[in-house]
C-alpha cells in the first residue's frame with residue numbers, strides 16, 4: 438500500500454441550497470509540496486479548504502489529510518494542520534505574545550515549552566520588538582505575519598494558508614513568501630489559495646486552477662505555460678501600422694493572434710509545426726515590417742504570463 442497523501446480529495450461537492458459552490462473536485466497533494474488552489478473570486482477556493490480543514494461538511498465526496506478524516510477524527514486532524522484563514526482571527530485586545538501563548542495552551546503545548554516556542558515564533562515573524570503591543574495597533578501585514586506564526590506554533594505537518602498576502606504590500610508579501618518557502622524546507626506540506634498568479638508561480642510546485650467549483654487544469658506552473666505553447670512578441674513601431682502591414686503580419690505562419698494599439702503591436706506566436714519554436718516567427722514578422730515601410734522602435738519577446746494562460750483556459754480574467 439502506498440503511504441497516505443498529504444491531502445486526498447475525491448468527488449468533493451458543496452452545495453448551499455440550490456447553488457453548487459464546489460462541483461466534483463478530485464486532486465491529491467503529495468507530502469512536502471507547496472500546492473496552490475488558484476481561481477477568481479467566488480470560484481470555490483475557501484469552500485474547498487474549509488472542507489479540507491474540517492470546518493464544513495462536504496455535500497458529497499471525501500477528504501483525507503495524511504489518512505485522517507477531518508470531520509470524524511477532528512482531534513487528530515487539528516494536530517496535523519496549521520490554519521491561516523482568509524480573515525485573520527486574532528484577539529485585537531491582547532498583545533502579540535498573549536495571542537500566541539493562548540493558542541499554545543489551546544493546542545496542548547506543554548507549559549514549560551510555551552514561552553520558548555512563542556518567542557521563537559515572534560522572532561520568525563519579526564515581531565519581537567512588538568511582542569507586548571496590542572494586536573489592535575498592528576498593520577495588516579503585521580497581523581498576517583502573526584497569524585502565520587500562530588499557525589506554526591504546534592509544528593503542524595500540513596499548513597494551509599488562505600490568500601496569505603491579500604491586502605499586504607509588496608515588501609511584506611516577500612517576507613511571507615520566504616516563510617512559506619521555509620515551511621517547505623522544513624518538510625511541511627503547504628496548501629495555499631491565491632488569486633495572484635505571480636504568487637502561485639513563485640511558490641507552488643503544482644497548481645490546481647479552479648473556476649466555478651471545477652478543476653480546469655492541474656500542473657506545474659512551467660507545464661501550464663508550456664501547454665499554452667506560445668510566446669508574446671511586443672513591438673513598438675515609429676508610427677501606427679497601416680492596415681496592409683497588420684494584414685501581412687496576421688497572415689504569417691506561426692502568428693496566432695495580433696492586437697494593435699496605436700504604434701504598439703502584441704503578437705501571439707505559436708509553434709508553426711515541423712519542430713518550429715514560437716520564436717522562429719520573429720524574423721518573419723520583422724521582415725514584413727521592413728518590407729512594408731515600418732520601423733521598429735522597441736521589441737520584447739516574452740513567455741505568456743499565467744494571467745494570459747488563465748484567460749486562455751477559462752475565457753475570463755482572474756480578477757474581473
Ligand SMILES: Nc1ncnc2c1ncn2[C@@H]1O[C@H](COP(=O)(O)OP(=O)(O)OP(=O)(O)O)[C@@H](O)[C@H]1O
Nearest residue numbers: 453458476477478479480481482483484485523632
Ligand atoms: N455559507 C455560504 N452560504 C451560501 N453561499 C456561500 C457560502 N459560502 C460560500 N458561498 C458561495 O460559494 C461561492 C464560492 O465561495 P468561496 O468563498 O469558496 O470563493 P473563493 O474562491 O474563496 O473566493 P475569494 O477569492 O473571493 O476568496 C461564492 O459564490 C459564495 O458566495
Ligand SMILES: [Mg+2]
Nearest residue numbers: 482483484523
Ligand atoms: Mg476565499
